[in-house]
Amino acid sequence: MRDPLGRPPALLMVPAAGAVLLLVVPLVAMVAATDLPGLPAQLRSEPLREALWLSVLTSTVAVLFCLVLGLPLAWVLARLEFRGRTLLRALVTVPLVLPPVVAGVALRTAFGRTGVIGEPLLELTGFAFPFTTWGVVLAHVFVSLPFVVISIEGAFRSADPDYDAAAATLGASRWTSFRRVTVPLALPGIAAGMILGWARSLGEFGATITFNGNYPGVTQTMPNLIYVTRQSDQDAALALSLVMLVVSVAVLLALRDRWLGTPGART
Amino acid sequence: MTGGLEVDLAVSGRVTAAFTAEPGSVLAIIGPNGAGKSSLVRALAGLVPAEGHARLDHVDLLQQSARDREVGLVFQGQLLFPHLSALDNVAFGPRARGIPRAEAERSAQEWLGRLGIGELAGRRPRQLSGGQAQRVAIARALATEPRLLLLDEPFTGLDVKVAMALRIELGRHLAAYDGITLLITHHAIDALTIADHVLVLDGGEVAQIGTPHEVSQRPRTDHVARLVGLNVVRDEHTLTAFPPEVVAVSLTEPTGSPRLRWRGPVADVSPHGDAVRVMVQASPDLIADVTPAAAAELGLIPGREVWLSVKETAVRRYATDPDPPGTVAS
Numbered sequence: 001m002r003d004p005l006g007r008p009p010a011l012l013m014v015p016a017a018g019a020v021l022l023l024v025v026p027l028v029a030m031v032a033a034t035d036l037p038g039l040p041a042q043l044r045s046e047p048l049r050e051a052l053w054l055s056v057l058t059s060t061v062a063v064l065f066c067l068v069l070g071l072p073l074a075w076v077l078a079r080l081e082f083r084g085r086t087l088l089r090a091l092v093t094v095p096l097v098l099p100p101v102v103a104g105v106a107l108r109t110a111f112g113r114t115g116v117i118g119e120p121l122l123e124l125t126g127f128a129f130p131f132t133t134w135g136v137v138l139a140h141v142f143v144s145l146p147f148v149v150i151s152i153e154g155a156f157r158s159a160d161p162d163y164d165a166a167a168a169t170l171g172a173s174r175w176t177s178f179r180r181v182t183v184p185l186a187l188p189g190i191a192a193g194m195i196l197g198w199a200r201s202l203g204e205f206g207a208t209i210t211f212n213g214n215y216p217g218v219t220q221t222m223p224n225l226i227y228v229t230r231q232s233d234q235d236a237a238l239a240l241s242l243v244m245l246v247v248s249v250a251v252l253l254a255l256r257d258r259w260l261g262t263p264g265a266r267t
Numbered sequence: 268m269t270g271g272l273e274v275d276l277a278v279s280g281r282v283t284a285a286f287t288a289e290p291g292s293v294l295a296i297i298g299p300n301g302a303g304k305s306s307l308v309r310a311l312a313g314l315v316p317a318e319g320h321a322r323l324d325h326v327d328l329l330q331q332s333a334r335d336r337e338v339g340l341v342f343q344g345q346l347l348f349p350h351l352s353a354l355d356n357v358a359f360g361p362r363a364r365g366i367p368r369a370e371a372e373r374s375a376q377e378w379l380g381r382l383g384i385g386e387l388a389g390r391r392p393r394q395l396s397g398g399q400a401q402r403v404a405i406a407r408a409l410a411t412e413p414r415l416l417l418l419d420e421p422f423t424g425l426d427v428k429v430a431m432a433l434r435i436e437l438g439r440h441l442a443a444y445d446g447i448t449l450l451i452t453h454h455a456i457d458a459l460t461i462a463d464h465v466l467v468l469d470g471g472e473v474a475q476i477g478t479p480h481e482v483s484q485r486p487r488t489d490h491v492a493r494l495v496g497l498n499v500v501r502d503e504h505t506l507t508a509f510p511p512e513v514v515a516v517s518l519t520e521p522t523g524s525p526r527l528r529w530r531g532p533v534a535d536v537s538p539h540g541d542a543v544r545v546m547v548q549a550s551p552d553l554i555a556d557v558t559p560a561a562a563a564e565l566g567l568i569p570g571r572e573v574w575l576s577v578k579e580t581a582v583r584r585y586a587t588d589p590d591p592p593g594t595v596a597s
Contacts, residue, residue, distance in 0.1 A: 160346075162342065163346060163348060165312075165342075165346075166340070166342060166346040167359070167363070168313070168314070168333040168334050169312050169314070169334075169336075169338065169339070169340040169408075170359050170360035170363055170407065170411055171334050172334060172359070172363035173363070176363050180363075181348055184348075184350045185348075185350060187350075
């Protein structure tokens with residue numbers, strides 16, 4: 001079909017095509033290089049199953065913590081007027097732009113065996129986060145929470161606060177309005193935030209390996225496994241990566257179909 | 268006064284108002300956009316802070332939080348909860364006040380029935396027409412059994428026919444309602460058909476309070492005069508009111524001796540029923556209704572200089588300020 005406004009300029013079309021190639025070629029190359037007939041055997045390998053299970057488990061637990069902690073924080077940021085709110089939001093979003101390996105170092109300083117919180121915690125309970133599955137969850141929560149908070153805050157903001165006012169005139173307490181009005185109205189955004197947080201957790205590598213090392217069955221998640229496998233067995237690393245690619249695409253599809261439709265197309 | 272509503276409040280920078288209303292009465296609040304109507308209602312509902320007092324049956328509403336006030340508010344644009352069915356919307360108030368679910372739903376069904384939409388209980392707000400949604404909104408406000416019902420522009424955005432039907436029906440419900448109703452509107456017809464008293468807000472202050480008859484016969488501000496379709500001319504101590512159909516329009520200075528005559532350019536021409544309504548920028552602005560034939564013959568287009576005149580026998584004169592506004596005579 002001819003565009004009545006004239007031919008699209010090559011100055012835009014060529015870089016755009018370049019961008020597409022840059023994004024697509026590596027993934028296609030990876031799929032093409034994977035030894036597909038050997039894949040079932042790779043998938044049955046014990047380290048992969050252990051790491052995949054650990055990744056799914058820790059990401060799911062992490063995103064539940066993100067919900068329990070992030071939903072209230074998002075509400076505070078969206079609904080309460082107070083001094084320093086902008087500053088608070090900036091602080092909350094820092095981990096979003098922080099290099100994950102730095103996040104790992106920061107977590108060490110706070111929750112390590114000699115950390116500000118880690119040391120008294122160890123003395124009191126005999127428990128320390130680093131090199132445990134809980135440590136993995138902690139690292140995941142740290143990097144994913146900002147995603148969850150920011151998406152849910154956006155969802156709360158787009159739910160008209162006048163609905164809260166209507167609920168109040170009908171005799172609802174703030175808690176009742178939150179439970180019966182604010183959250184249901186923001187539900188699609190909350191779900192999208194949780195999926196984003198889950199995907200972020202699943203891919204988390206830098207903070208996890210810095211804070212927890214790489215112990216199979218305990219702290220070795222999929223990205224960690226791919227990283228170490230890559231050094232010895234190229235084929236296995238490809239198979240593992242393909243699994244992660246499939247999981248990521250599945251997440252993207254789940255997001256697109258249910259929650260990221262074009263505005264107004266929602267039913 | 269025993270019980271009832273006694274208000275003397277100020278919302279900073281928005282509105283200052285003092286008035287009373289008796290149990291069972293309907294007070295219409297009219298005024299132009301920005302007159303402070305919505306601020307007044309939101310202050311009474313507890314959604315914006317206000318100073319002063321607003322005693323409802325001797326209890327000061329302003330000392331209570333929004334949720335503790337026995338006040339029902341029907342918002343402009345309804346604000347029905349989109350994720351709840353009509354029934355759940357109406358049951359929301361009773362449930363929030365601790366009434367068990369089954370009982371709240373039974374009473375909600377009753378309210379929907381009373382407003383003639385019992386069969387729509389299971390629908391979501393987006394599956395309702397404007398008129399149906401407004402009925403649900405009214406049922407939702409009444410289901411909490413408020414002693415003060417605030418209706419903020421309940422007919423805005425509705426189809427003209429739907430609005431008229433709802434107006435008649437609402438009038439019937441309000442007549443049976445023993446609480447006090449404040450009806451915010453910018454349609455004179457609401458004030459004149461439903462209300463017992465009319466309060467005119469202008470520029471954040473009360474301009475006039477009276478019965479619909481008093482206000483429509485003796486408007487004290489240009490705005491009220493326009494709302495009820497009259498011209499008002501202010502002298503030092505008297506107001507002169509006359510309807511637009513008695514105003515004669517001519518291109519030359521009127522002969523004879525009408526004392527009441529003005530000159531100015533035509534500002535606007537619009538159809539009004541079978542006639543043509545001409546707004547003229549005299550001092551003050553005046554409206555005149557002429558026949559379409561006359562409008563064509565005189566070439567009444569905006570900008571044309573015209574003379575307006577009125578016979579002395581066609582006007583009504585009254586004092587500017589017999590009573591200070593602020594009290595409702597009952």
